[in-house]
Amino acid sequence: MKFSYGSAVAIAVAAFGFAPGAWAQGCVLCYTSLASSGPTAMHAFQMAMFALLIPALLLFLGVFLLIFRRARIKAPARRHWPFSSSAKPIEGRA
Numbered sequence: 001m002k003f004s005y006g007s008a009v010a011i012a013v014a015a016f017g018f019a020p021g022a023w024a025q026g027c028v029l030c031y032t033s034l035a036s037s038g039p040t041a042m043h044a045f046q047m048a049m050f051a052l053l054i055p056a057l058l059l060f061l062g063v064f065l066l067i068f069r070r071a072r073i074k075a076p077a078r079r080h081w082p083f084s085s086s087a088k089p090i091e092g093r094a
Contacts, residue, residue, distance in 0.1 A: 030045075
């Protein structure tokens with residue numbers, strides 16, 4: 001059975017989205033201090049976490065796409081090293 005990239009992404013998103021541990025990524029001390037600060041502070045904290053997620057996500061996607069594009073490029077034929085045992089000596093020199 002062969003999966004497409006879209007189905008693999010959908011399965012990964014579903015696995016991470018429905019995992020109960022993924023939604024519980026919060027420090028109790030941070031949560032209680034933000035909850036006592038009011039809804040504006042909680043919203044500002046959530047937006048800050050979202051803003052910090054964007055560069056990390058872009059970096060991950062950039063490296064992933066670089067590796068993916070490199071894997072699809074046809075590999076050139078291997079060359080022999082200039083000093084390998086199969087190299088012939090230059091004429092006139094021994």
